[in-house]
Amino acid sequence: MATRIITDSSVDFPEELLNELNVTVVPLNLLFGDEEYKAGVDLDTPTFYQKLKKSKELPKSSAPSPQDFLTKFEETSPEDDILVVALSEALSSTYDNAVLAKKMFHEEHPDRNIEVINSKTASSGLGIIVYHAAEMARDGHSFNDIVEQAHEYTEDTLTMFLLDTLENVIKGGRLDRVRGTIASALNIKLLMKASDDDGSLEVLDKIRGNKRAIRQFIQKIGDYGHNLEDKVIAVAHSNCEDKARALIDQIQERYPFKQVILSTMGPLIGTYAGEGGLLVSFKKN
Structure with a gap:
């Protein structure tokens, strides 16, 4: 049994490190005028900054939907535990949508362990929490220990x-x-x-x-x-x-x-x- 770490694309951390530690990233949505993108999927960071320079108005972002999270939950192995570390609830509805997805997932899989944490941060702060949790998961620590450490990192x-x-x-x-x-x-x-x-x-x-x-x-x-x-x-x-x-x-x-x-x-x-x-x-x- 393994612990799968899931976060959202507000995490600013090297992609190669996240991939190496098998972290799943759920993309936020970004709206430049009438053009809609999924951050990190069909809009990479260099292109984002080019568009930001040219735009007279700031782009608008929106949280991943509960269905976006649920899809990622369903892709995990039936033996896996799931830990979601989400962007600060004060900045986005990402955390709330992940919690809704957890409830939907538990209706179909009541025996699966799944925890959703409000990181109270974003960017590389979210990355620090995710990185530590993913290292613990890689090293075979128990789900409960990983969750406890993630909460500790969130507060500190x-x-x-x-x-x-x-x-x-x-x-x-x-x-x-x-x-x-x-x-x-x-x-x-x-x-x-x-x-x-x-x-x-x-x-x-x-x-x-x-x-x-x-x-x-x-x-x-x-x-x-x-x-x-x-x-x-x-x-x-x-x-x-x-x-x-x-x-x-x-x-x-x-x-x-x-x-x-x-x-x-x-x-x-x-x-x-x-x-x-x-x-x-x-x-x-």
Whole structure:
């Protein structure tokens, strides 16, 4: 008996790692005007950023349907247990739809073990939780132990990001246009995180100037993190790989993480962050 790990395409993590660990990814839907895509299926990340540059309006995303999840559940082996780790309930109905799919699945398969977890995060934060659970599954740990560890990681994973531009948060109506224009003129950078309570996005700081913002971003890692030599840190970027690699160099000079994983932000967080955004995720304790 094995444990199958299922997540959604808001996970920003290297595809080869997810494939190697046999993680199933259920795609979110993305709407560019009248054009509808399934993220990661018929719209890859480079094409997404090309379309984002050209689009006057931000794309809209929607959660996978309960049927999308149910289809993936039905594809698993009858002997498998199933763990779903879903995008924060505060950001999407993905988790709720996965729970509905679980109820539908149990009507036909009442003896199957299936757990759905609200990750309270997204992007590489979701990736950190999924990665640990998938490694445990690969190594033959029990379903109950994997679920317990996934819950622990959910409560203790920090996801923090730095916006280089405010253009998309203004376009998306999350920041008043007048205030946003003034902040942009003053070269203000927003430092944000997923809240500990429900995974909604909250502003940690507003910092003037790129160099100061990067210094503060790196400092916050030390403020939140403990015993980092035992931890994996995931770094994601919004179409700015060189900038992300430079950030990784500075992080490694200062902190002894045992592993660094680099990925590109996909459509969900990439739309919010805009070009040049950076994100870090790691287990704090």
